[in-house]
Amino acid sequence: MLKYSAVELGSPLILAPMADVTDRQFRLLLKRMGGIGLVTMEFISSRDIHIRHKRLATILQYSPEERPISIQIYGSDPDLMAEAARFVEDHGADVCDINMGCPANKILKGCAGARLMADLPLARQIIRRCRASVSIALTVKFRAGMDDDRLSYLELGRICQDEGADAVALHPRTAKQMYSGRAEWSRITDLKKILSIPVIGNGDVERPEDVVRMMGETGCDGVMIGRASMKNPWIYRQASSLLRGEAPEEPTLVDRRDLILEHFRLLRAQEEPRRVMHKLRTFTGWYTRGLPEGRDLRVRIGSLESPDHFIRAVMDFFNSQAA
Numbered sequence: 128m129l130k131y132s133a134v135e136l137g138s139p140l141i142l143a144p145m146a147d148v149t150d151r152q153f154r155l156l157l158k159r160m161g162g163i164g165l166v167t168m169e170f171i172s173s174r175d176i177h178i179r180h181k182r183l184a185t186i187l188q189y190s191p192e193e194r195p196i197s198i199q200i201y202g203s204d205p206d207l208m209a210e211a212a213r214f215v216e217d218h219g220a221d222v223c224d225i226n227m228g229c230p231a232n233k234i235l236k237g238c239a240g241a242r243l244m245a246d247l248p249l250a251r252q253i254i255r256r257c258r259a260s261v262s263i264a265l266t267v268k269f270r271a272g273m274d275d276d277r278l279s280y281l282e283l284g285r286i287c288q289d290e291g292a293d294a295v296a297l298h299p300r301t302a303k304q305m306y307s308g309r310a311e312w313s314r315i316t317d318l319k320k321i322l323s324i325p326v327i328g329n330g331d332v333e334r335p336e337d338v339v340r341m342m343g344e345t346g347c348d349g350v351m352i353g354r355a356s357m358k359n360p361w362i363y364r365q366a367s368s369l370l371r372g373e374a375p376e377e378p379t380l381v382d383r384r385d386l387i388l389e390h391f392r393l394l395r396a397q398e399e400p401r402r403v404m405h406k407l408r409t410f411t412g413w414y415t416r417g418l419p420e421g422r423d424l425r426v427r428i429g430s431l432e433s434p435d436h437f438i439r440a441v442m443d444f445f446n447s448q449a450a
């Protein structure tokens with residue numbers, strides 16, 4: 128059983144933090160489907176936490192059903208990061224995750240995210256200060272390094288372990304690569320070889336079979352899944368079946384329809400109408416990709432002016448698919 132300090136993860140499969148994606152409705156839906164050991168919120172700026180930015184009120188909401196839950200923070204100032212970690216603990220998170228992998232320019236310019244991989248003394252200080260300020264599990268998520276000439280994941284991994292992190296997650300692309308090329312899983316193997324704390328592999332898991340392959344090839348203790356969760360939210364349940372040696376079940380049309388309707392129901396109950404329209408267009412896009420005539424539904428939903436006609440459009444679409 129994978130454990131982060133005292134936190135037992137019922138499954139070694141982890142939802143990767145994704146800005147604008149891993150919100151409370153999406154996390155809850157995935158959790159209810161089963162197979163997930165830990166869900167993660169999108170990253171939150173330590174500066175926003177310091178000034179108690181008003182967006183925190185929305186972003187930090189979660190339901191007890193999602194537990195265990197990890198909240199990710201980022202920043203470059205050790206004082207602010209320590210304060211943010213304490214805030215996360217006070218907010219009831221089971222795990223505080225430090226982002227040292229974000230490759231976005233805006234974040235790199237602030238010397239945060241993956242930029243810390245090029246300033247390991249600062250990275251160490253941040254981890255040390257965060258460790259000292261919380262008693263919940265502390266994890267660090269990072270990439271391979273800034274670019275191919277500045278690979279620092281092995282050193283950073285050792286620093287995390289020395290400073291008392293409970294686990295690390297590696298997305299083995301460089302910051303320069305962003306999302307191009309492939310994630311080099313052999314780097315996960317290398318990291319696993321030198322650390323005794325759990326190593327979570329991440330990157331390019333597209334199908335449930337990839338989970339088994341990543342664990343087999345790299346020896347990693349858990350697998351974190353990002354983009355594939357949107358296209359196939361059943362991937363955790365399917366991969367869990369495979370890990371138990373059972374055949375994974377494919378979602379039926381009814382499963383897809385029910386997922387869309389349930390997502391809609393949660394959104395309506397929890398979000399303001401303006402955001403409901405925006406979000407339902409987005410998630411219907413994810414869940415209907417690859418379905419014959421899925422585009423028709425996306426177009427129809429794109430032209431809806433209010434959420435009221437959403438259920439009709441979805442029912443019509445799936446009835447026509449079934450016929």
Ligand SMILES: Cc1cc2nc3c(=O)[nH]c(=O)nc-3n(C[C@H](O)[C@H](O)[C@H](O)COP(=O)(O)O)c2cc1C
Nearest residue numbers: 143144145146169170226298330331332352353354
């Ligand atoms: C839309 C989007 C938003 C992301 N936001 C975050 C984030 O807030 N924090 C983070 O550590 N990684 C973030 N990531 C990176 C993912 O957590 C993950 O490391 C990456 O997508 C590789 O995994 P995958 O191939 O399974 O998608 C984001 C990725 C995407 C696609």
